[in-house]
Amino acid sequence: MNDMSDGYVTADGRQIGGVIMEMKNITLRFGGVVAIKDISFDIRDGEIRAIIGPNGAGKSSMLNVISGFYIPTEGEVMFKGVKRGPMKPYQVARLGIARTFQNIALFDGMSVLDNIMTGRLTHMKSGLLAQAGWWWTGAAKEEDEHREKVEKIIDFLEIQNIRKTPVGRLPYGLKKRVELARALAAEPKLLLLDEPMAGMNVEEKEDMSRFILDVNDEFGTTIVLIEHDMGVVMDLSDRVVVMDYGKKIGDGTPDEVRNNQDVIDAYLGVAHD
Amino acid sequence: ELVVPNLSYRTGPYAANGIPYADGFNDYFTLLNERDGGIGGEMVRVPECETAYNTEKGVECYESTKGDGALAYNPLSTGITYQLIPKVTADGHVLYTPGYGRTSAANGKVFEWVFNYPANYWDGASIIEQYLMGKAGGSLEGKKIALVYHNSAYGKEPIRTLQELAKRDGFELELLPVDHPGQEQKSQWLQVRRSKPDFVIMYGWGVMNQVAIQEAVNIRFPMENFVGIWWSGSENDVRSAGDKADGYTTVSFHGTGMDFPVYGDIQKYVIDAGKAAGAGDEVGTMLYSRGMYAAMIISEAIRKAQEIHGHSAVTPAEVRDGFEQLDLTEARLNELGLPNFAQPIQATCADHGGPGSGLMYKWNAADGKWDAASDWISADSSVIDPLIAEDSAAFAKENNIAERCN
Amino acid sequence: MFYREAGDFKTSYREDSQTFPIKFDRLRYYVVLAIAFGVVPLLINDYWANAVAVPFLIYAIAAIGLNILVGYAGQVSLGTGGFMAVGAYAVYKLMTAFPEVSIFIHVLLAGGITAAVGVLFGLPSLRIKGFYLAVATLAAQFFLVWLFNKVPWFYNYSASGQINAPERTVFGVFVTGAQTSAMAKYMFCLVMLTIVALVARNLTRGTVGRKWMAIRDMDIAAEIIGVNPLTTKLSAFAVSSFFIGIAGALFFAVYLGAAEVGEAFGIQKSFLILFMVIIGGLGSIFGSFAGAAFLVLLPVFLKNVLVGTLGWPTDLAAHIELMIVGGLIVTFLIAEPHGLAQLWRVAKEKLRLWPFPH
Amino acid sequence: MLDAAKTDTTLLEVNNIEVIYNHVILVLKGVSLNVPKGGITALLGGNGAGKTTTLKAVSNLLKSERGEVTKGSITYRGERVQEMSPADLVRKGVIQVMEGRHCFEHLTVEENLLTGAYTRKDGRGAIQADLEMVYNYFPRLKERRKSQAGYTSGGEQQMVAMGRALMSRPETILLDEPSMGLAPQLVEQIFEIVKSVNENEGVTFLLAEQNTNVALRYAHYGYILESGRIVMDGPAADLRENPDVKEFYLGMSDEGRKSFRDVRSYRRRKRWLA
Amino acid sequence: MPDIVLYAAEVTLNGLMAGVLYALVALGFVLIFKASGIFNYAQGVLALFAALTLVGIQKGQVPFAHLLNAMTGKHYTNFPWEVPALVAILLAAGVMVVLAIIIEKLVLKHLVNQAPIILFMATIGMAYFLEGFGDVMWGSDIKTLDVGLPQGINETIDSVTYNMFGYGFFIDNLDIVAAVVAVLLVAALTVFSQYSKQGRALRAVADDHQAALSVGISLRFIWILVWSIAGFVALVAGIMWGSKSGVQFSLSLIALKALPVLMLGGFTSIPGAIVGGLIIGVGEKLFELLIGAPFLGGATENWFAYVLALVFLVFRPQGLFGEKIIERV
Ligand SMILES: Nc1ncnc2c1ncn2[C@@H]1O[C@H](COP(=O)(O)OP(=O)(O)OP(=O)(O)O)[C@@H](O)[C@H]1O
């Protein structure tokens, strides 16, 4: 796959760009546990890249490496062609990388609206003193501008009616949606989704799929997706990385992966249609 | 009706000391009411207000009672005293702080409304020093004295005085602060054990006293050489150390024990009549006597005010005059059933500090009582007066007070 | 029935995010302001000012400050007493060193100095969390108290170690010292409180507030989203200490007039203010007011009832007062762990639905 | 699959219950269901329908979330259980596997499993044997037995939660979203385990599930819950054939499963994309 | 040997002993924190209450005498008997169990699953209540506590060290007793919490109330158990401290001495309490001796203990032996 230096065209005719992120020989250890073992793969501009694998394979850990929360024991992360030095997670976020979490990590004490507004943090400028002044210092105006963008996302994800609800009270599926909204609010280049559809029924998964596709489509946002629902993964993704016990056992288009014997043995159980 | 509020504390960290004091204070006024029908025919009302030794509550108590025609305040807390000095000055109430409070209030030229006779912290230090000098055979030259003190404004009071005295009399002074509350004093007492001072002086309060005496017993420091200021010399302080505390010495500005005729009256009119403030088992103890002393002075000042102004329902301002012209003679003390209980006081416009004398008491563990260990000793005013003048002048300057009595 | 949002449409985001979105609330808020500024000063006397109103106003400032740290940023602090002491000693040094400068400025500067100290003691919060941090802040409490007690420069070498507030005026009216009228004290503190509450409200409703809350609710996730934990936590410490410093300055200069550090700013104070914040409601400005009012009024009220009305002996009354206060605190926490503010919200929610349940 | 002999006695009966959170939020508006002994009963429904709430109402865990059952009754073996503590219920044989894992983070995997046996009195030997049984079902857990549960992956935690419940030797298990976050073959495996536990040990199951497809394959009877009300119920086989269920819960249209990529085309496009 | 070294050795030994006394108080905190994640501020008041009860029973005081007298106008103070120390201790322990049951019933039960800070505040409320209650029940005067423990300098150590170094070390007999008791307690409690079924349940409860409920752990039982043990530990601490200073309100303030110990040892570690206690005890005493007293004017112990703990924490945020704080997403 690495020979496609200048992108490719997907099955449904979308043009995929060059490599924006490359993982080179990543290894991650926690004491004795090796979560990731020497894995390399790349992510291309505009594609939907899935990571699949059995439980405990190291998928979430990989996402954590990308978002800077884990520092790989070995190997390097290249972003837009340059090696990414040791960075704090909040610095990574400012590069335009946003994510959702497997075990929902919303701010429980805040309303849905405020949660999504935090997503816009990296774009907001007014400091402490400006905030203290509010009307006279323009903080209020800035707030309104961003509020408008956030409202659009709220409309898009169809969560208008829960805008003011504290997120702690929401049912699981809606929380996942709010998390997605928060990530979208950052207008990221690269969006990392860790099991965004876990705990949803088919109808809701359809909704989520639609959102993901639309984001990818309209803004050209690159998406990395971890998901256990093979239907979703196979339908949505352009390329799939398969992990097992920290190792990469497959990488390719959904069709290639689906027919890879290693993948079938380790993960799918039976060949998926 | 005469109103003398009792800002007491029967809860909080210093409750054990506050209770007997408040009881003595109340019982004395009850006695006057029951036996004499009040003072000069006016009954005395003593509304009690709990401060828990907390300045804010103290202020609240002051504010809530002052509208009631209160004649004098006696909060038994240096912290509250400092809060109240400006307030009583502005409102015109007497603040009476025997043996505590702001030492330089002894200067009546600056502090019009505050009285702290018969003695203050600095007097106490001087009296103790003289007593120790006597024990040491007339000279403290080359001796070492350690001061174990409560690390607060109160505990630090004697330092200046003792430093002056050390310079003059040639002894070495070692300072050992103890932080509130003072449950752990290992370091201080190991230090005492090592540096082997000839004498230890203590300015403590509350649990610090008990622990210090216990630790001194533990390291077998000779109790006769361990002397406390009057706030470190109650039965509570020595009892928990048991028999070994025998010989611990304290200074007091009044008598204690059951030998005074007034106790007969208190028993008869107050306790047996079921009117006692407490359980009645504190009568005659050190702090009870002190509360009673304060009540006695206040009542005598009121009597004096009645005498000066010729009517019995005196006002707070008139009571101030009574305080200022108080003339407590030995004869009067005998009349009150308190012979040799205290030193005579002759207050003047300038002198709100009194004679500054005290006597020493030694703990008799076997009998569980304090035995007098000296006659009255007077503080060395040549050292203390300049210090008072200096401090009160600073206060006058800060607050734009013009000196009176000139 | 009149308490409804229906018919109260918002046409802009600005209106939607205002402090009191419901008209009736807004009205009530103006009425309260009018009474506080227009009516109370005329009625107030020494007792009400010194026993209730002034301590309430000052504690409310401190509670708002602490609420920012604990309620909004989630960093539990038990060093409030120490920080108030910084404010008090700062204002004392400033007042005596620069007598000609307005006390108003001194109080703000004292807040600034406290903010700096707060940031310093906030540094460990980057590593230490939860109760470990709470206990660690006690280091600040004990160290600061020790420092002010030990170094005579702080109390201008006064013989007693106490500090006394000199007399100062604002617009020719005494606001500190013995001659201050009840009304002047009250107004000075009220103005300060109003400013503080306004600033606190502004800070907590925008980005800064959201960063604080994000760190509080889930610090790791917040960091991954782009919140810099260093600046966020320290800014919370700074702002919180700023307010607490102002409260300390007022507490000493306007309310007490004289103070000794261990007594006036001991650990009990830290607990008291934390209590106000929690009883009132974490993360709520209104809660800070409610908590302060509750804990200032309750003891006074109980004392008046037990001693004044029922005529119990003071010690028994004091002990029973302790039991009642303790019991009420526990009862409140059980009834509504999110404090008076939440109780109020739930009541309003019920009112909004009334008379139809659900 | 549906063994008639096993199902004639009703073990758990939920009768028209209402649940209110925080005194104001009405979540369940009259839910009734019957769980027959020895059966697998599925509770289906979208997000926020009230599945979790129903299960918690049964296991009496609502109180700790400031929720309460305000109407209706719940009986287990004909006995009202509303006043019992959760611990009493576990002793009676009803245990819940909570949604979202809820492992004891600081305990190791093995200690987590052992807490499941807390109420058991049948001695170390039996508990050890069951521990082996759980490790047999979930070999992955055996590998991680000494790790702190807080550091295991999401799926591993789900296994721990399941295993822990099995350790109590229950009569009835309330399973809340067992398949969430599990890899496909593990989902099958878990349901196989459910099935074999049900068949071999006679354990009764009430499971709340989003994965309707699997749930209806393994369950005997199903209830569909929507915003706090039961909207449909019936034998699982019947439900699977119901056209509405097919459309909304199974994602099947007449011409088989439709692609997730296609859903976009038949839904209205959003305003802001235009 | 130079004088200062000998002296420092003596101070160190005494620091160790003081540390053990702190650890006794810290143990109570650890137990409750371990079992419920509650930071129990009332532990100090619990010690006071236990000691008051012990003295009250021993001396045959009439409980609530003051209240009764105020209401009836009578003068009850004491029953005409005294109770032997050992019996009194057992009875006092019994009272602590009853107290644990009441606390569970009236407070903890209603606060399941609440945020830690709320629980913390509830314990402060409890502390207020108990303080008032103790006062009403037994009166707020100072009481001497004597259950026959030896006090004062240990002669053997004094003379042995005197013969060896020409300088007799001072060790308080009471401290030696306390050390023995503390070590026994720590050993017993460690075994209990690490290796018993109840111990495991207790740690589970601390992690997640709801999950613990769901596997059938009775919070009620666990809480009563732990609070009873903590009450007993408080009684032991109350005896040790009360023998030194008499029993009075200030006894409850020993909690403040225990907090740095707790922080340093880790909130969840029983052995941590004792190790933390020793480090704090020695650290603060040596600092006072070598730096505090000569250069800083003394009385540094209070804050130094906290600062010392703080420094440790910066390197190990969970304390020396505390459970690692799990940070994952
Ligand atoms: N911080 C950590 N410390 C120790 N071990 C860890 C840590 N994070 C992850 N692991 C281990 O690394 C392995 C991979 O975990 P990871 O969460 O990446 O799995 P996953 O592929 O996302 O699985 P799932 O599908 O179940 O979520 C697991 O065995 C997990 O226990």
Ligand SMILES: Nc1ncnc2c1ncn2[C@@H]1O[C@H](COP(=O)(O)OP(=O)(O)OP(=O)(O)O)[C@@H](O)[C@H]1O
């Ligand atoms: N503690 C709570 N306080 C207030 N409301 C709550 C609480 N828990 C749940 N709810 C509300 O109850 C409703 C039902 O929630 P529940 O968790 O039972 O749904 P669910 O069917 O299990 O959904 P999911 O499939 O997402 O888990 C939701 O609307 C939710 O907002």
Ligand SMILES: [Mg+2]
């Ligand atoms: Mg994962």
Ligand SMILES: [Mg+2]
């Ligand atoms: Mg659910």
